[in-house]
Amino acid sequence: MWIDQISCCLLAVLCLHILNRFATQAKALVPTTPQIHELTPDYISDTLEVKWYEGGSAFPYELNAIWEIHILHKKPLKEAARDIIQSRLTGTEKLLHWVWTSDLPFNCTDHYVRIRYCLVDHGICSEWSELAKIPGKDSGMYPIDKVVPMGTDMTFCCVWKRGESMTTINYGGCRSGHCWTETLTEQSMALHAEKVALSPSSGFNAWCLAETTEDSDESIYGTVLFVGYPPDVPKKLDCTAQNSEEIMCQWQEGRRTNLYGTRGTHYFLIEQFSGKNITCIHARRGQQHFQCNFPILTDQTKYHFTLEAYNNLGHSKASVLLEID
Ligand SMILES: *[C@@H]1O[C@H](CO)[C@@H](O)[C@H](O)[C@H]1NC(C)=O
Numbered sequence: 001m002w003i004d005q006i007s008c009c010l011l012a013v014l015c016l017h018i019l020n021r022f023a024t025q026a027k028a029l030v031p032t033t034p035q036i037h038e039l040t041p042d043y044i045s046d047t048l049e050v051k052w053y054e055g056g057s058a059f060p061y062e063l064n065a066i067w068e069i070h071i072l073h074k075k076p077l078k079e080a081a082r083d084i085i086q087s088r089l090t091g092t093e094k095l096l097h098w099v100w101t102s103d104l105p106f107n108c109t110d111h112y113v114r115i116r117y118c119l120v121d122h123g124i125c126s127e128w129s130e131l132a133k134i135p136g137k138d139s140g141m142y143p144i145d146k147v148v149p150m151g152t153d154m155t156f157c158c159v160w161k162r163g164e165s166m167t168t169i170n171y172g173g174c175r176s177g178h179c180w181t182e183t184l185t186e187q188s189m190a191l192h193a194e195k196v197a198l199s200p201s202s203g204f205n206a207w208c209l210a211e212t213t214e215d216s217d218e219s220i221y222g223t224v225l226f227v228g229y230p231p232d233v234p235k236k237l238d239c240t241a242q243n244s245e246e247i248m249c250q251w252q253e254g255r256r257t258n259l260y261g262t263r264g265t266h267y268f269l270i271e272q273f274s275g276k277n278i279t280c281i282h283a284r285r286g287q288q289h290f291q292c293n294f295p296i297l298t299d300q301t302k303y304h305f306t307l308e309a310y311n312n313l314g315h316s317k318a319s320v321l322l323e324i325d
């Protein structure tokens with residue numbers, strides 16, 4: 001009798017425990033609404049990083065989740081991008097992240113981000129998180145003074161002030177290429193230029209005109225686009241001792257980058273054995289040859305030179321060995 005009571009009691013506790021577990025499981029499977037933890041837009045590279053906690057600790061066991069990330073813009077709001085990533089909710093608070101590059105500069109118009117997740121094995125999805133905003137800029141033509149490789153599909157935009165209306169939008173490269181416009185909001189318009197051609201040395205202008213409706217005051221918004229190539233591999237790199245103090249390295253640029261001044265190619269001469277790194281300022285000599293001098297180091301007869309070439313679009317290098325006696 002006494003033993004019966006105990007086992008009955010134990011059974012009841014066990015039942016309660018199981019029932020509780022079922023109850024929490026059923027409750028846990030109403031997915032909680034996720035929240036964006038951190039939104040980091042870069043207004044120069046037009047990349048965006050979104051971070052959020054996966055919220056796995058809300059569930060009593062591991063689950064497979066598919067996250068949907070949604071970018072919206074324009075008025076009325078339209079989808080600009082959508083992506084999915086998978087994760088396994090393991091009960092820890094893992095920070096997930098997603099990186100995206102926008103074709104349309106963030107300055108052009110407000111962008112919004114939202115996320116949600118679906119539990120794959122249960123076929124249910126959470127609500128969307130609240131919209132997080134990446135605010136656009138007030139007025140101007142964007143992107144500002146960008147350097148791009150030849151053949152890039154470009155998107156410019158004009159943002160004008162409240163009270164103004166846009167009358168003209170254009171890009172210098174449209175004369176030879178294909179361009180078309182797209183309305184973003186009542187205060188902004190995009191101009192798409194397909195496969196941009198090499199620009200003149202001063203760049204191609206992109207501009208728009210807007211006038212105030214009351215006194216037809218005109219505003220002009222403009223920007224410049226530089227179109228070129230990344231540096232070619234330096235050709236015919238050759239280093240020789242000039243005297244007891246200096247080694248002179250010469251090379252040819254290869255294909256022209258079509259970029260000049262601060263956007264032109266920067267060269268560095270690195271000697272591998274000593275680790276010495278020389279900035280070749282004014283490396284250009286004459287039409288064809290570039291030149292950079294390197295000091296002869298005491299007690300060093302073997303030199304392994306690497307010439308590195310950099311510009312806004314990329315880098316390349318060439319190497320040569322030299323032994324002096
Ligand atoms: C966006 O505007 C800021 C100034 O407000 C500027 O510094 C930045 O270069 C612009 N980004 C692009 C891609 O034009």
Ligand SMILES: *[C@@H]1O[C@H](CO)[C@@H](O)[C@H](O)[C@H]1NC(C)=O
Pocket residue numbers: 268270277278279
């Ligand atoms: C050489 O120096 C330049 C300028 O200080 C730097 O940008 C570059 O990364 C250096 N290269 C190496 C291989 O150290």
